[in-house]
Amino acid sequence: MNRYIQVGDNTNITEERQKATFDTEVLGSIIYEGQERLNRRREIAKYVEEHQDLHDPKPRAFMTRLEAIENASRKIIALKKHAEQAINASDPSENYLFQSFVMGGEGHPIALHDLLTAPVLLANCDDEQLDLWLPKALNYELNATYAQTELGHGTNLKDLETTATYDTKTEEFILNSPTITSLKWWPGNLGKSCDHVVLQAQLYIHGKCYGAHLFWVQIRDLNTHKPLPGITVGDIGPKFGMNTNDNGFLKFDHVKIPRRHMMMKHAQVDPDGTYHAPIHAKLGYSSMLYLRSILLGLFAMNLAQSAAVAIRYSVIRRQGEIVPGEGEVKILDYQTQQHRLLPQLARAFAFLATGKFIREMCFKVMQDIRSGEVGLLADLHAISCGLKATCSFQMALGIEQCRMACGGHGYSLASGLPQLYSLAVGGCTYEGENMVMLLQLARYLMKVANDVRNGGPKEEPSEIVQYYFRPAKSTTCLIDQAYDTNHQYVLDTFEHASKRATLAAYDKLQGLKQKGLSNEQAWNETAVELCKASRAHCRTFIARMFVEQVQQIADLPVKNVMNDLLELYLFYEITEAATTLMEDGYMRGQQLRFARHKVYSLLEKIRPNAVSLVDSFDFTDRQLESVLGRRDGHVYENLLAWAQSSPLNKDDIDCIYSFFTNDLGNFMLIFYRYQYSL
Numbered sequence: 001m002n003r004y005i006q007v008g009d010n011t012n013i014t015e016e017r018q019k020a021t022f023d024t025e026v027l028g029s030i031i032y033e034g035q036e037r038l039n040r041r042r043e044i045a046k047y048v049e050e051h052q053d054l055h056d057p058k059p060r061a062f063m064t065r066l067e068a069i070e071n072a073s074r075k076i077i078a079l080k081k082h083a084e085q086a087i088n089a090s091d092p093s094e095n096y097l098f099q100s101f102v103m104g105g106e107g108h109p110i111a112l113h114d115l116l117t118a119p120v121l122l123a124n125c126d127d128e129q130l131d132l133w134l135p136k137a138l139n140y141e142l143n144a145t146y147a148q149t150e151l152g153h154g155t156n157l158k159d160l161e162t163t164a165t166y167d168t169k170t171e172e173f174i175l176n177s178p179t180i181t182s183l184k185w186w187p188g189n190l191g192k193s194c195d196h197v198v199l200q201a202q203l204y205i206h207g208k209c210y211g212a213h214l215f216w217v218q219i220r221d222l223n224t225h226k227p228l229p230g231i232t233v234g235d236i237g238p239k240f241g242m243n244t245n246d247n248g249f250l251k252f253d254h255v256k257i258p259r260r261h262m263m264m265k266h267a268q269v270d271p272d273g274t275y276h277a278p279i280h281a282k283l284g285y286s287s288m289l290y291l292r293s294i295l296l297g298l299f300a301m302n303l304a305q306s307a308a309v310a311i312r313y314s315v316i317r318r319q320g321e322i323v324p325g326e327g328e329v330k331i332l333d334y335q336t337q338q339h340r341l342l343p344q345l346a347r348a349f350a351f352l353a354t355g356k357f358i359r360e361m362c363f364k365v366m367q368d369i370r371s372g373e374v375g376l377l378a379d380l381h382a383i384s385c386g387l388k389a390t391c392s393f394q395m396a397l398g399i400e401q402c403r404m405a406c407g408g409h410g411y412s413l414a415s416g417l418p419q420l421y422s423l424a425v426g427g428c429t430y431e432g433e434n435m436v437m438l439l440q441l442a443r444y445l446m447k448v449a450n451d452v453r454n455g456g457p458k459e460e461p462s463e464i465v466q467y468y469f470r471p472a473k474s475t476t477c478l479i480d481q482a483y484d485t486n487h488q489y490v491l492d493t494f495e496h497a498s499k500r501a502t503l504a505a506y507d508k509l510q511g512l513k514q515k516g517l518s519n520e521q522a523w524n525e526t527a528v529e530l531c532k533a534s535r536a537h538c539r540t541f542i543a544r545m546f547v548e549q550v551q552q553i554a555d556l557p558v559k560n561v562m563n564d565l566l567e568l569y570l571f572y573e574i575t576e577a578a579t580t581l582m583e584d585g586y587m588r589g590q591q592l593r594f595a596r597h598k599v600y601s602l603l604e605k606i607r608p609n610a611v612s613l614v615d616s617f618d619f620t621d622r623q624l625e626s627v628l629g630r631r632d633g634h635v636y637e638n639l640l641a642w643a644q645s646s647p648l649n650k651d652d653i654d655c656i657y658s659f660f661t662n663d664l665g666n667f668m669l670i671f672y673r674y675q676y677s678l
């Protein structure tokens with residue numbers, strides 16, 4: 001049963017909804033982790049609909065960057081005024097939801113503050129510092145960002161150049177940007193909006209460098225908003241996307257801050273300059289760990305949004321005939337269209353299940369760190385790096401695939417898809433460039449491989465990598481066994497591919513070292529294989545998360561349709577991994593053909609439920625910002641209305657005519673007349 005059937009909707013979409021074999025409401029409550037949350041989501045969306053000051057005055061596609069930033073600033077202020085009434089403002093998930101309905105994902109002047117300041121302070125400040133700074137941060141008495149990346153270094157944090165030199169005489173740190181490459185570059189909202197930064201800078205005491213540490217630094221006057229003495233700050237200019245965010249640059253010229261402005265939960269500097277090291281060297285990187293972990297859920301939603309737009313549009317758009325004479329078909333009836341779109345939807349569900357697991361693991365690790373326990377930190381760091389890279393890459397490709405699947409109209413900003421792509425693809429870069437992230441996971445996997453090759457683990461391995469130590473149940477792939485109803489043989493196949501890729505990379509690495517290459521040279525010469533191993537491990541992990549999620553579904557009709565999507569995900573991934581699986585003879589051609597046919601038959605099976613599956617996400621039209629993805633399916637008349645709202649259509653003045661009215665225009669007119677004898 002699809003609950004979104006409305007009188008007045010385009011009949012092409014209504015007839016799709018009537019075909020649903022499951023209750024969209026039940027699936028919606030699984031997606032949003034409970035009926036209560038789904039209901040709250042709707043209440044908040046309704047509140048936003050009812051308050052015009054929370055809306056954009058015109059489509060954002062028609063705004064200049066400056067207009068868009070001013071509009072975002074106006075809306076975020078209005079949003080904060082409404083917050084008390086609209087949501088439970090002390091609940092971060094309600095805050096996030098309210099903001100995403102009103103602001104979208106393009107950014108706004110306090111985006112980074114809302115996202116990171118409280119978690120970073122909580123993770124890195126001692127109690128006294130928290131008492132001083134956290135209430136102000138939570139009350140918006142200040143607006144902070146996370147300033148780590150520099151013009152010269154984003155990935156390699158060991159070589160950050162901003163210095164914080166301790167002066168025992170004054171008990172202050174002196175912050176300095178000694179070179180052009182040491183300027184902070186990229187932090188969100190640094191350009192125009194924020195007045196404080198969480199700063200990563202190299203700590204120097206008595207001439208010795210102790211590595212990057214976090215500092216709490218005021219950069220602008222709270223009354224005048226002017227930069228404080230010694231500080232140069234500004235916006236870095238327009239970007240590929242996220243243009244309502246004022247990503248900025250920052251330079252320090254011997255700026256002094258008190259000793260207690262170093263965040264001292266994990267490492268401390270005494271007044272006399274004595275340094276106390278943290279219990280784990282990388283605790284200062286915890287904000288990255290946190291963001292990488294929560295991003296997976298966002299990636300899932302971005303992909304689901306693009307699938308919702310493209311699938312809805314694909315049942316409105318009719319083009320060509322499949323059976324000559326029977327009339328034009330909905331483009332979703334083409335197998336190629338299904339093959340482009342439905343795997344994206346399946347991946348969105350797979351990422352959602354994975355994101356939930358990692359988010360919960362991250363909260364546990366953060367809790368452990370607060371009580372001085374770091375046992376799971378390395379495991380979470382490794383898997384969250386790998387998943388951030390794998391999911392952001394597949395999400396970005398998937399959104400682009402959805403956009404192209406909408407043909408010409410997908411190229412128009414009216415579809416909302418170019419904006420979604422340019423926003424989402426940033427996820428391949430921020431919070432760690434994807435290749436670098438895959439290589440971080442590979443470091444961890446190489447330790448696992450070392451244990452595998454040398455008689456087993458020295459201690460109980462994390463659940464995430466236990467399969468490396470389990471003997472294989474079969475030396476050949478069994479995916480074509482009809483009785484694999486719990487998908488164990490498919491999971492075995494993914495595990496085989498991971499083990500093989502990981503051990504192959506390990507063996508190559510060892511071989512190169514034995515030939516006399518240094519660790520670092522051997523690593524670089526194995527890097528492509530190392531990344532393959534990380535991707536394979538992530539695929540295994542995501543598949544297991546998705547299988548486990550579907551196994552837990554109680555409602556039979558929902559379980560059935562989700563099982564179809566799960567199988568589509570699994571067999572699609574098998575076809576993607578075919579080269580690796582066939583290389584060592586584990587999988588045969590016959591099994592690859594089986595996997596392909598499974599994909600084709602699943603596409604056909606899922607096709608009637610496609611619109612209802614995306615409806616279950618309960619996206620509002622305001623959220624999708626897409627004429628093509630409108631819930632009511634009235635695409636064409638609204639495309640015309642959208643085009644007519646273009647400022648270019650405001651009057652009938654010809655731009656070329658106005659160009660001809662100036663001197664250069666007169667010259668050009670004479671030139672053309674001469675050239676073409678007009």
Ligand SMILES: CCCCCCCC/C=C\C/C=C/C(=O)SCCNC(=O)CCNC(=O)[C@H](O)C(C)(C)COP(=O)(O)OP(=O)(O)OC[C@H]1O[C@@H](n2cnc3c(N)ncnc32)[C@H](O)[C@@H]1OP(=O)(O)O
Binds near residue numbers: 285430440443
């Ligand atoms: C719902 C949410 C809505 C979200 C909306 C999103 C919009 C937000 C948009 C943008 C925000 C963006 C913010 C940013 O981008 S902030 C900047 C992020 N920068 C990075 O991610 C930099 C990437 N680089 C690194 O992380 C590191 O430099 C490194 C890990 C690549 C290497 O670090 P380095 O200190 O040089 O490491 P070493 O080689 O000395 O040691 C590696 C060693 O350390 C371990 N390790 C590294 N990091 C961690 C960690 N965080 N936790 C635990 N352990 C860590 C690593 O595993 C190695 O261990 P070893 O193998 O045992 O030696």
Ligand SMILES: Cc1cc2nc3c(=O)[nH]c(=O)nc-3n(C[C@H](O)[C@H](O)[C@H](O)COP(=O)(O)OP(=O)(O)OC[C@H]3O[C@@H](n4cnc5c(N)ncnc54)[C@H](O)[C@@H]3O)c2cc1C
Binds near residue numbers: 145242247436
């Ligand atoms: C939209 C957006 C928002 C951002 N917001 C913030 C923010 O709020 N705060 C902040 O501090 N930063 C922010 N950043 C910066 C971001 O974190 C960095 O850009 C990112 O970590 C990548 O670093 P880089 O730019 O130095 O890339 P580089 O490291 O220069 O990457 C360039 C290429 O070199 C390769 N490469 C680099 N090192 C290695 C290696 N060791 N092995 C193999 N290949 C390597 C990469 O794979 C890549 O192909 C933001 C960036 C973007 C795009």
